[in-house]
Amino acid sequence: MNKQHSANHASTIKPDNNGSNSNMNTIVKTDVLVIGAGLAGLSTALSLPTSLHVTVLSKAALEVCSSHYAQGGIAASLDKDDSVSDHIADTLVAGAGLCTADNTASILGAGQQAVQWLCAQGVPFTQNSSKASDNINAQDFSQLQTSELHLTKEGGHGCRRVAHADDATGRHVMDTLILKAQSATNITILPYHEALELLTSPIADTQYLGGYGAKHCQGALVFDHKQALQLTFQSRTVVLASGGLGQLFKRASAPNVCVGDGVMMAWQAGCRLANLEFIQFHPTGLALGDSSFLISEALRGEGGRLYCPQTGVRFMLDIDARAELAPRDIVARAIATQIDSNGLGYVHLDVSHLPADFVKAHFPQIYKTLLAHGIDMTTDPIPVAPTAHYSCGGVVTDAKGLTDLPGLYAAGEVAYTGLHGANRLASNSLLECVVVGRNIAANLPHYLERLDNLQNLEDLTKMATFDRASCDELTQSYLSAWSAPVLRDTQSVMLPASVSSAYHYELTHESLTPDIHTDIATITTALKTLMTANMGITRSAEQLEQALQQIQEWQHWSTKSKVSQLGTNNASSPTTANELSYFQLERQLTLATLIIQSAYQRFESRGGHYRQDYPNLATAPLTSVVEPQHDLAYDQFSYFAGSTQPLKSDNCLPEHSLPKHCLPEKSHVLVEID
Numbered sequence: 001m002n003k004q005h006s007a008n009h010a011s012t013i014k015p016d017n018n019g020s021n022s023n024m025n026t027i028v029k030t031d032v033l034v035i036g037a038g039l040a041g042l043s044t045a046l047s048l049p050t051s052l053h054v055t056v057l058s059k060a061a062l063e064v065c066s067s068h069y070a071q072g073g074i075a076a077s078l079d080k081d082d083s084v085s086d087h088i089a090d091t092l093v094a095g096a097g098l099c100t101a102d103n104t105a106s107i108l109g110a111g112q113q114a115v116q117w118l119c120a121q122g123v124p125f126t127q128n129s130s131k132a133s134d135n136i137n138a139q140d141f142s143q144l145q146t147s148e149l150h151l152t153k154e155g156g157h158g159c160r161r162v163a164h165a166d167d168a169t170g171r172h173v174m175d176t177l178i179l180k181a182q183s184a185t186n187i188t189i190l191p192y193h194e195a196l197e198l199l200t201s202p203i204a205d206t207q208y209l210g211g212y213g214a215k216h217c218q219g220a221l222v223f224d225h226k227q228a229l230q231l232t233f234q235s236r237t238v239v240l241a242s243g244g245l246g247q248l249f250k251r252a253s254a255p256n257v258c259v260g261d262g263v264m265m266a267w268q269a270g271c272r273l274a275n276l277e278f279i280q281f282h283p284t285g286l287a288l289g290d291s292s293f294l295i296s297e298a299l300r301g302e303g304g305r306l307y308c309p310q311t312g313v314r315f316m317l318d319i320d321a322r323a324e325l326a327p328r329d330i331v332a333r334a335i336a337t338q339i340d341s342n343g344l345g346y347v348h349l350d351v352s353h354l355p356a357d358f359v360k361a362h363f364p365q366i367y368k369t370l371l372a373h374g375i376d377m378t379t380d381p382i383p384v385a386p387t388a389h390y391s392c393g394g395v396v397t398d399a400k401g402l403t404d405l406p407g408l409y410a411a412g413e414v415a416y417t418g419l420h421g422a423n424r425l426a427s428n429s430l431l432e433c434v435v436v437g438r439n440i441a442a443n444l445p446h447y448l449e450r451l452d453n454l455q456n457l458e459d460l461t462k463m464a465t466f467d468r469a470s471c472d473e474l475t476q477s478y479l480s481a482w483s484a485p486v487l488r489d490t491q492s493v494m495l496p497a498s499v500s501s502a503y504h505y506e507l508t509h510e511s512l513t514p515d516i517h518t519d520i521a522t523i524t525t526a527l528k529t530l531m532t533a534n535m536g537i538t539r540s541a542e543q544l545e546q547a548l549q550q551i552q553e554w555q556h557w558s559t560k561s562k563v564s565q566l567g568t569n570n571a572s573s574p575t576t577a578n579e580l581s582y583f584q585l586e587r588q589l590t591l592a593t594l595i596i597q598s599a600y601q602r603f604e605s606r607g608g609h610y611r612q613d614y615p616n617l618a619t620a621p622l623t624s625v626v627e628p629q630h631d632l633a634y635d636q637f638s639y640f641a642g643s644t645q646p647l648k649s650d651n652c653l654p655e656h657s658l659p660k661h662c663l664p665e666k667s668h669v670l671v672e673i674d
Contacts, residue, residue, distance in 0.1 A: 025230070025231075025232055026229070026231045026232065027231075027232045027233075027234055028055070028222075028231055028232070028233045028234070029233075029234045029235070030053050030054065030055040030188070030233065030234075030235045031052040031053045031054065031235060031236050031237075031448075032045075032048060032052055032053070032054045032055070032235060032236065032237055032238075032239060032444065033055050033057070033219060033220060033233050033235035033237075033238045033239070034054060034055065034056040034057065034238075034239045034241060035057050035195045035220065035238065035239065035240050035241060035242050035262065035265075036056075036057070036058070036065070036239075036240070036241035036242040036243060036262070036412065036414070037056050037057070037058035037062055037065060037178075037189060037191075037241075038065040038066060038067035038068070038174070038241060038243055038412060038433070039067035039070075039170075039173060039174065039177070039412065039430060039433040039434065039437070040067075040241035040411035040412030040413075040415075040432075040433035040434075040436065040437045041056055041239065041241035041411075041412070041437070042056070042174075042177040042178065042180075042181050042437075043177070043411075043433055043434045043437030043438055043441075044239050044241065044401075044409075044411060044437040044438070044440045044441050045181055045184075045187050046121070046177060046180055046181060046184065046187075047117075047437065047438045047440075047441030047442070048186075048441045048444065048445075049445055050184070050185065050186045051186070052186060052444075052445070052448075053186055053188070054186055054187045054188070055187075055188045055190065055233065055235070056181065056187060056188070056189045056190065057190050057193040057194075057195055057222060057233075058189065058190065058191045058192070058193065059192070059193070059194045059195075059242075059257045060191065060192060060255075060256075060257050061191055061192075062174075062178055062189065062191055063171075063174070064255045064256075064257055065174070065243060065255065065257070066170075066243050066244060066246075066253075066254050066255065066258060066413065067170050067173065067174050067412075067430070067433065068170050068171055068174045068255075069170055069171070069253065069254075069255065069294070070169055070170030070173075070429075070430055071167050071168060071169060071170065071294055071296040071298070071365070071366070072152070072154055072162055072164060072167075072169060072296050072297055072298050072426060072427045073152065073162040073163050073164030073165070073169040073298070073427050073430070074114070074115060074118070074162065074163050074164075074169065074173075074427055074430040074431050074434070075087070075111070075154075075157065075161050075162050075163075075425070075426065075427035075428050075430075075431055076108075076111030076112055076114065076115050076146075076161065076163065076431055077108070077111055077112065077161060078111075078112060078115065078146045078147070078149060078151060078161070078163060079151055079159060079160060079161065081159065082159050082160075082161055084105075084108055084109050084111070086158060086159070087108050087111065087161060088104055088105055088108050089158075090156055090157055090158050090425060091104055091108060091419070091421075091425045091428060092104065092421070093156070093327070094156040094327040094328075094421070094423050094424070094425040094607075095419075095420060095421020095422055095423060095424075095425070095607065096329075096421055096422040096423055096606050096607035096621070097421065097422065097606065097617075097621035098275065098278075098418070098421035098422040098606065098607065098621050098623060099418055099419065099420070099421035100417065100418020100419070100421075100487075102399070103398060103399040103417045103418045103419055104418065104419050106399040107399055107417065107419050107431065107432055107435045107436065108419075108428075108431070110435045110438075110439075111431055111435070112146055114431055114434040114435045114438070115146050115149070115163050115431075115434075116145070116146050117434065117438065118173060118176075118434065119141065119142065119143075119144040119145065119146065119149075120142050121142065121176055121177060121180055122140075122141045122142045122176050122180075123141060123165060123172055123173050123176045123177075124141045124165050124172050124176070125141070125144060125149050125150075125163055125164065125165050125172075126149065126150040126163075126164055126165055126166055127144070127148050127149060127150055128148060128149065128150050129148070146163070149163045150163075150164070151163060151164075152164055152298045152301050152302065152362075153298075153301035153302075153325070154297040154298055154300075154301045154325075154426035154427055155297050155300060155301070155322070155324070155325045155326060155327055155328055155331060155426050156322075156325070156326070156327040156328070156425045156426055157301075157325075157425070157426065161427075162298065162301075162426070162427045164298065166362070166363075166364055166365065167296050167298065167362065167363040167364065167365045167366050168364075168365045169430070170430070173430070192224070192225040192226050193222050193223070193224055193225070193231070194222065194223045194225060194261075194580075195220045195221070195222050195242065195261070195262070195265060196220070196221045196222060196223055196230070196265075196573040196574065196583070197220060197221040197265060197268070197269075197573045198217055198219075198220050198238060198240075198265050198266065198268070198269040198405075198408065199217070199218055199219040199220055199221065199232070199233075199234070200215040200216060200217055200218065200269055200270070200405070201215060201216065201218050202215055203215060203216050203406065203454065203478075215270065215405070215406075216405065216406040216407035216408075216451075217237065217238045217269065217405050217406065217407035217408035218234060218235060218236065218237075218238075218407060219232065219233045219234040219235045219238065220233050220235075220238060220265070221233075221573045223574065223580055228576065228577050229575065230573065230574070230575045236407075236448055236451065237407045237408075237409070237444060237447065237448065237451075238407060238408050238409070239401070239409045239410070239411065239440055239444075240262050240265070240266060240395065240403075240408060240409065240410040240411075240414055240415070241262075241410070241411050241412045241414065241433075241437070242261060242262025242265075242412075242414050243257070243258045243262065243412060243413050243414060244258045244260065244390060244391040244394075244413035244414065245258060245259060245260030245263060245279075245391050245591065245595075246258045246279075246388045246389065246390070246391070247259045247528070248260065248388075248527065248528060248531050248588060248591070248592055248595070249279075249387075249388035249528055249531050249532045249535075249536075250528040250529050250531070250532040251285060251292070251385070251386075251387040251388060251532065252292060252387060252388040252389070253282055253285060253292055253294050253387050253388070253389045254292075254388070254389070258413075259584070259587075259588055259591075260391070260587075260588070260591045261584075261587060262395070262410075262414040263276075263391075263394055263395060263414055263591060264587050264590065264591050266395040266403060266405070266408065266410065266414070267395070267594075267626065267628060267629050268629045269405055269408065269628075270404060270405050270628045270629075271395050271396060271403045271404045271405050271408070271410075271628055272395075272396040272404055272487075272625050272626065272627060272628060273393065273394065273395060273396065273416070273594065273625070273626040274393050274394070274396050274416040274418075274487065274490075274623050274624065274625050274626070275392060275393030275394075275416060275422070275598070275623055275624055276391070276393040276394075276594055276595045276598040276599075276624070276626065277393065277595060277598040277599035277602055277609045277624065278391070278392035278393050278420075278421075278422050278423070278607055278608045278609055279388055279390075279391055279392070279535070279595070279608055280328055280329065280332075280389050280390040280391070280392055280420075280423060280424050280608045281328070281329075281332040281336075281386040281387060281388055281389055281536075281537050281608070282294055282297075282328065282332070282386065282387050282388075282389035282390075283297075283328055283331040283332040283335050283384070283386050284296075284297070284299075284300070284335075284349055284382075284384040284385075284386075285384060285385055285386065285387030285389075286369075286370075286373075286382070286383070286384060287345060287346035287383040287384055287385040288373055288383060291373075292387070293369055294387070294389075295349060295366060295382055295384055296363070296366060297328075297426050298362075298363070299349065299351055299363065299366070300324040300325060300349070301325065302351070302354065302358075302362065303351065303353070303354055304324060304349055304350065304351045304354075305323075305324060305349070305350050305351075305353075306324055306331075306334075306335065306347055306348070306349055306350075306384075307347065307348045307349075307350055307381065308338055308342060308347060308348075309342060309344055309346070309347060309348050309381075309383075310342050310344070315334060315338055315347075316331065316334060319334045320334075327423055327425070328389075328423060328424070328426065328608075329422075329423040329607050329608045329610075332386040332537055333537055333538070333610060335347050335384070335385065335386055336386055336536075336537045336538070339385060345385060346383035346384060346385045347383075347384060347385070348381035348382065348383065348384070349381065349382040349383075349384045350381045350382070351377055351378070351382075352377075352378060352379050352380070352381070354378075356378035356379075359377060359378050360378065363377075370382060386537060388532070390413060390420075390424050390429060391413055392416075392420040392421065392422065392423065392424050392607070392608060393416050393598075394410070394413065394414050394415050394416040395410045395414055395415050395416060396416050396485050396487060396625070397409075397410045397411070397415040397416060397417050397436070397485055398417065398483075398485040398486075399417055399435075399436065399439060400436075400439045400440065400442075400443045401415070401436050401437070401439055401440035401443065402443070402482060402483065402484070402485060403415075403484075403485070404484045404485065404628065406482045407447070407451070407482075409440045409443075409444065411432075411433060411436040411437045411440055412429075412432070412433045412436070412437075413429065415436065417432065417436065418623075419432050420432075421607060422606045422607020422608055422609065422621075423607035423608045446481055447481045447482060449481075450478045450480075450481040451478065451481075453478070454478040487623055487625060488623075489620065489621065489622050489623060490622060490623045490624070490625045491601070491622045491623070491624050491625070492624075492625055492626075492627060493594070493597050493598050493601055493624050493625060493626045493627075494597070494601065495593070495594065495597055495626070496548070496552070496593065496597070520558075520581050520582065520585050523554050523557070523558070523585060524585060524588065526554075527551070527554070527588060527589065527592060530547055530550055530551070531547070531592060531595075534546060534547035534596075535547060535592075535595060535596055535599060537610060538610045538611075538612050539599055539609070539610065539611055539612070540611060540612045540613045541600065541611075541613055544596050544599055544600040545600070547592075547596050548593065548596055548597070548600075551589050551592055551593055551596070552593075554585075554589055555586070555589050555590075558582060558585055558586055558589065559586075561582075562582045565578070565582075594626055597626075598624050598626065599611075601624065602624055603618065604616060604617055604618035605617065606618070606621065
């Protein structure tokens, strides 16, 4: 059997609702389950000890991930005239006051080592000398040193700092790491396996854990698309590297698998989410039809200019002293303003003033792609417009990849380390994937060692010779191996009751009966249009309220339609392709609600979040936090009992200023204890 498709399967009987043994549930056991086969996931898998069996899940084919499509490169202070402190300073400026300082310093400080590790894997980075192009197939790129790499410059960077492989860095990096992973004897890669839900279990006898996290993560429910069935993956620990949520928007650079399912799984399992409202829009997506192709920021780094197609005016000169090399949020808003006024749907990016041979040599993929569209970038302007590109928020995670849930690590775009703040500095994301992924690989064996010791705890408590001191020692050893990330200067996001009830929407709106003309695909497409229009580069309270109302109607429709079609109204994970469609829609609608509520309750404009009705910065930068789903019902109950205030910040409107449908409704709160 091909190793890429093999796994350690063990079949067991799973009783159905009637207690019979008619339903088969396949169990797959592994040491480490990695959800996501992008740069973060593979960096982790390849850095783990070979003594651990690692299973890597890919929702679709291996090349369908954001890492594969990254053009620009990986940022690190590699030049002799650069420094880590300068890189940190540029990142903090771009992050607009919301970067987590210690995590930022830790991640960027490991930049040189991360790029050197990629070199050692054999990534064919572009070099300073021309010898690399003489016979690329004959070279041993694993011997490359970071001092030999050609560096380019991107927006927000004060110097040349971006290592790259032509203008297709992501593809070269991923092709190299996939081959490495496929040849590793301890790694199994499973394409077309979609994670549905994280599995948790009690941590031994929790009465001796001092109230600390009663559960830890030990696997996931997974849908095998090729066999159209649900699998149970049991693992000692899980690494969440599932990517972002760009496909909630109409124009997005991310592939169609990026719908934020990893964020939702972690939240439902007990993790906090942070800064979901900060969606970065890449300023220069190719504006031709429905194209999702990006025009790399490196073009502007090498001298590309932005012009109004009607007047020929280079408009960025009047907006920012850095012109086209201002941070992405500034450039994207400037382009959006131009588009609103010119009515054309695009502006022009021009590199025709650069030598043609230079353009072709440095940007071969972009040149070839545009030529296929009838555009010769050496002579013709390129039509560009902003496109949803990166989620700066995500699952609260520290620089080692630890989340709030013991046993669950997170890395890459799904995670919120605080590195990107309110606006990601270009090419910092690939660096974060490698650094945090390798940090996870360094931490994980120590966690497993303490976990193995802790698993003896329950047996010890049952022995007549039970020694409380030994028990306490094991407990403290485990606790020292897992510390939940610490967030400072936060504000809590208050959510509607329909979110807290875990998809158990009350069917009180009789007018919202299933409509045969309204199907899941139609709503999914409409959701993208809604998010782009109401949760795009600029937002307002009115737009966000309208979006929430529409989403709640879709949620009611989905629930009633699911009951009609499937005869069920529970929150269990899908076991068939038909059930999966409803499950995916409901999860996307809930995530959209979390994002919109986060934006609605940030009464300022900062970085990638711009409110037309609150155009200024707040007095203090606060991180917005969505509390774990399983705690939400208790929080809301306490709020209505008068014991807590949901938002404690001078940036927030008083309770009576929030629209009714944005507030929890006491009659709908379901308090569930699992």
